[in-house]
Amino acid sequence: MVDLEKHWVGKYARTLLIDFHIPPEVSNLCSAFNAEKLAKDLVESNVNAVGIYTKCHYGFSYYNTKIGIRHPGLNFDYFGTLAKACKDAGLVVYAYYSVARDSVAYQNHPDWRQTDSKGHTFLLTKGNWGVVCFNSPYTQEVVFPQIREVLENYEVDGIWWDIVTFEKDSCFCPYCKKEMKAEGFDPYKPYEHYIFNEKSIERFYQESYSLIKSFDPKLQIVSNSTGDIGRARRCKDWLDALVTEYIPFRHGFLYWMPYGKHMRTMKQPFECCISSWHKAWGDFGNFKTLEQFKYEVAHALSMGGIILTVHQPFLDGNLSEDFISLLKEAYAFIKEREEWCIGSESVPYIAILADHATGESDDERHFNSLRGACKALDESHIQFDVIDEDEEFNKYKVLILPNNRTLSTRTIHRVREYVREGGRIIASHLTSLTKLENGKVDFALNDVFGVKYLGIFPESIGYMTSFHEDIAKDLPKTPLIVYDQFVKVIPLEKTEVLAEVRRPLFEVKEGRSYSHAHAPPHPLPPTETACIVGNVYGKGRSIYIAPPIFRAYYEHNVPFYRILISNLLDLVLGREKLLEIKTGPSVSISLMSQENRWILHLVNYHAERRATLPLPTNYEDWSQPTPVPDPRQPYYRLPSHEVIEEIPPRYNIPIRIRLPKTPKDVYLAPAREKLTIEYKDNIAELIVPRLDVHQMIIFEFE
Numbered sequence: 001m002v003d004l005e006k007h008w009v010g011k012y013a014r015t016l017l018i019d020f021h022i023p024p025e026v027s028n029l030c031s032a033f034n035a036e037k038l039a040k041d042l043v044e045s046n047v048n049a050v051g052i053y054t055k056c057h058y059g060f061s062y063y064n065t066k067i068g069i070r071h072p073g074l075n076f077d078y079f080g081t082l083a084k085a086c087k088d089a090g091l092v093v094y095a096y097y098s099v100a101r102d103s104v105a106y107q108n109h110p111d112w113r114q115t116d117s118k119g120h121t122f123l124l125t126k127g128n129w130g131v132v133c134f135n136s137p138y139t140q141e142v143v144f145p146q147i148r149e150v151l152e153n154y155e156v157d158g159i160w161w162d163i164v165t166f167e168k169d170s171c172f173c174p175y176c177k178k179e180m181k182a183e184g185f186d187p188y189k190p191y192e193h194y195i196f197n198e199k200s201i202e203r204f205y206q207e208s209y210s211l212i213k214s215f216d217p218k219l220q221i222v223s224n225s226t227g228d229i230g231r232a233r234r235c236k237d238w239l240d241a242l243v244t245e246y247i248p249f250r251h252g253f254l255y256w257m258p259y260g261k262h263m264r265t266m267k268q269p270f271e272c273c274i275s276s277w278h279k280a281w282g283d284f285g286n287f288k289t290l291e292q293f294k295y296e297v298a299h300a301l302s303m304g305g306i307i308l309t310v311h312q313p314f315l316d317g318n319l320s321e322d323f324i325s326l327l328k329e330a331y332a333f334i335k336e337r338e339e340w341c342i343g344s345e346s347v348p349y350i351a352i353l354a355d356h357a358t359g360e361s362d363d364e365r366h367f368n369s370l371r372g373a374c375k376a377l378d379e380s381h382i383q384f385d386v387i388d389e390d391e392e393f394n395k396y397k398v399l400i401l402p403n404n405r406t407l408s409t410r411t412i413h414r415v416r417e418y419v420r421e422g423g424r425i426i427a428s429h430l431t432s433l434t435k436l437e438n439g440k441v442d443f444a445l446n447d448v449f450g451v452k453y454l455g456i457f458p459e460s461i462g463y464m465t466s467f468h469e470d471i472a473k474d475l476p477k478t479p480l481i482v483y484d485q486f487v488k489v490i491p492l493e494k495t496e497v498l499a500e501v502r503r504p505l506f507e508v509k510e511g512r513s514y515s516h517a518h519a520p521p522h523p524l525p526p527t528e529t530a531c532i533v534g535n536v537y538g539k540g541r542s543i544y545i546a547p548p549i550f551r552a553y554y555e556h557n558v559p560f561y562r563i564l565i566s567n568l569l570d571l572v573l574g575r576e577k578l579l580e581i582k583t584g585p586s587v588s589i590s591l592m593s594q595e596n597r598w599i600l601h602l603v604n605y606h607a608e609r610r611a612t613l614p615l616p617t618n619y620e621d622w623s624q625p626t627p628v629p630d631p632r633q634p635y636y637r638l639p640s641h642e643v644i645e646e647i648p649p650r651y652n653i654p655i656r657i658r659l660p661k662t663p664k665d666v667y668l669a670p671a672r673e674k675l676t677i678e679y680k681d682n683i684a685e686l687i688v689p690r691l692d693v694h695q696m697i698i699f700e701f702e
């Protein structure tokens, strides 16, 4: 259970972080500022916690500091004045602190700068935000003394860290290099450097935890960018809540899901940090629609998260009145749902076992397999968590290994034992591929998969065909293309072939084409190779898929891939299905538990068409992933993202759910409308009459 007495931040689901990054040339800052009025407005807007800046990315402080530099355009103690007014109004107050972005420290101490392998340092946002290294003396000479100064002089409830991170291909500052050498890390090996960076981040949290809690153990510590696979577990003991940003303008609406589904397995409160704006952080003069706001908070609440919204005041210190009105409605929406959300935990069922980062340059694409698995399961209305290698496996009925390249030897052993004892796995593509002791390359789990690895087909595409009748429901009878490379495997003697491979007639390349795109399937199957196989291992079973089907689903959005994944899950689950919900793929579900109750969330997504598309330079090269927008472009030149303006309601959604015991009451929340159900042999059948953006179905037990 989440310990909400120790990590009491988890009881406050409605935080506003008042962004405050102000360049040095701005004068007469906060000329019309009225702290008491702002605090009153926030309370009336249903805010119950507020984050206030002590220091921004420019490196300026907003309180009376003897260590840093108070912003030159500010003639009073902004932080202290607002913190007191908010405390007097009954709000929880967190002191925000920007760690690795500090232009003042960057300018004054060149040796403190984060540095990449080529010796470049980082000045972000048009050369204005200098990035410094927290492995340098900066932490002990600036960060910790300032935190001590804040805690000694102001009444606050906690610290909110931002940017405890390293920039890409860093850090090669003299302090990092010296430490890596002393500890035996090779800074030029990406994976070793990644591990060193993660250890550095953990050490920062550990040391700051001791400092902050020495003032008062009840002070809460929250930090941005802590939902990553591996980092969440390493750092959670030094934090009271984990955080990941939810920013559709940069990543779309799916991006946060793996983090949310992962952070909820950590038995710790976690924040969904959402932007109030339309196109970017600091997008003055615009903000998102109320419907989109509601969708985003419903999505986060459904996974067990609390909400922190970010908005920045105008020059005079006042927040936009329009934003205040928007916030009031969105936070009222949260408030009426909190009773069924705060402290809730995921009901374990299916787990996606996630890789951590590799430190390599293709890391961003590496995670598309995880994202694709999340997208496919979410759209199939399947309850799932995203777990790391240290999670308990046995509470899950199926483990999905979407394309795991970083599994440790210990984890390989645990997966094998999990299957031997009756667990089921679905694995794809390069999962567990390694160099064996005899020098040959094969899957470390080849005995569990029931295949032998022969290499990778040279073509950039392949076709799946001849689906076994057990998995063929709603799939085409003719070959189905996958826009990615297939692994070449031969099944072992007792392994069952569930689908075959067809290669393309030839690979389309410069000077050799076939019609518009790629060549059709070759008429003959490749000798002995298989596309999907099923294998019984010990008391359990496995399914192995040769193409990277999860990544392909994320990158190419072919509904057949999702149907195939769903059929494979049905095959391994047999009669043990937890949930069946008949509705469209854009409805997300999440099954959570509180004491003596289950909460089934339905979250309805619908977006308006985007206006422009990010086109690859060669748009007929299907093997290439969707290009990542060039970050050097001005943000407003980036393609428009989907916008949620209106969510059409869905009606009469049939649900079939396997319950742990007979429910004494079933109702819709927050409306508290009683539902009639058919109940037999632990299976409840019911109809949800209407779903707007969010509906909760509550099963109360004795």
Ligand SMILES: [Zn+2]
Pocket (backbone or CB within 6 Å): 113, 114, 115, 133, 134, 135, 136, 171, 172, 173, 174, 175, 176, 177
């Ligand atoms: Zn460094």
